Amino acid sequence: MLELQDVTAGYERRAPVFRDVSLTVAPGEAVGLLGPSGCGKSTLARVAALLHRPDAGRVVIDGTPAGGWRHRAPRAQRTAFGVVFQQPRLSADPRLRLADLVAEPLRANGRSAEVADAVRELTERVGLGPELLGRRPHEVSDGQLQRACLARALILKPRWLVCDEMTAMLDASTTAALVAVVEEYRAESGAGLLAVGHDRVLLRRWCDRTVEWDGLGASPGE
Numbered sequence: 001m002l003e004l005q006d007v008t009a010g011y012e013r014r015a016p017v018f019r020d021v022s023l024t025v026a027p028g029e030a031v032g033l034l035g036p037s038g039c040g041k042s043t044l045a046r047v048a049a050l051l052h053r054p055d056a057g058r059v060v061i062d063g064t065p066a067g068g069w070r071h072r073a074p075r076a077q078r079t080a081f082g083v084v085f086q087q088p089r090l091s092a093d094p095r096l097r098l099a100d101l102v103a104e105p106l107r108a109n110g111r112s113a114e115v116a117d118a119v120r121e122l123t124e125r126v127g128l129g130p131e132l133l134g135r136r137p138h139e140v141s142d143g144q145l146q147r148a149c150l151a152r153a154l155i156l157k158p159r160w161l162v163c164d165e166m167t168a169m170l171d172a173s174t175t176a177a178l179v180a181v182v183e184e185y186r187a188e189s190g191a192g193l194l195a196v197g198h199d200r201v202l203l204r205r206w207c208d209r210t211v212e213w214d215g216l217g218a219s220p221g222e
Helices: 041-048 098-108 112-125 142-154 172-189 200-206
Strands: 002-009 018-025 030-034 056-061 081-084 160-164 192-197 209-212
Touching: 002 041, 018 030, 018 041, 018 056, 018 192, 030 041, 030 200, 041 160, 041 192, 081 142, 098 112, 098 142, 112 142, 142 172, 160 172, 172 192, 172 200, 192 200, 200 209
Parallel strands: 030 192, 030 209, 081 160, 160 192
Antiparallel strands: 002 018, 002 056
8 A cells, every 4th residue: 555644745944735635545555646737736846756755744555654756765775666757758767778768676776687688678668769769868769758658657566656747748659558558557566546636527537536626735635
């Protein structure tokens, strides 16, 4: 179980973005978090994935409280998450070729021997042709780059996926393809999913349940 318990979070000395928020995602469950722009959904997603330290409250992963945030999180907890952000160009190192972008988490965790096979499998799965793997982010489309970012998120076989408006910048066919990849991965791995967005129709089709939140301090509700 992934649990956010009475979480308050913000940035530096500004007022908190939200207060006392609780949310759970069960293993194998897909939860969609709906809300208007600016309500704090992305901040909540970053807290859930151990990428942003909350001001109060805690995140509990499979019964164990988070032991740190970002690079200071224990490796077993840090690598339990795969994250896909809304804007792939802001989450991809522009110096890396797509093959290296996908492989980055393996190399960072000392698993370079697995790179060739894993990159081949994941790029085929997300529909990224081999002719694109030698290109850098500025040489491919947003959709192609987001495919690479999804492959990167899956390469460590995470137990939890956090998709923060993953399809917001994509056309309908690419959206359908990437959602299908996530669903296939969930079905075979039992991973839980937190999908953040404001597309009510998509999230209700994609997720087992959706919760709506206005970001005004109350926890998201059914």
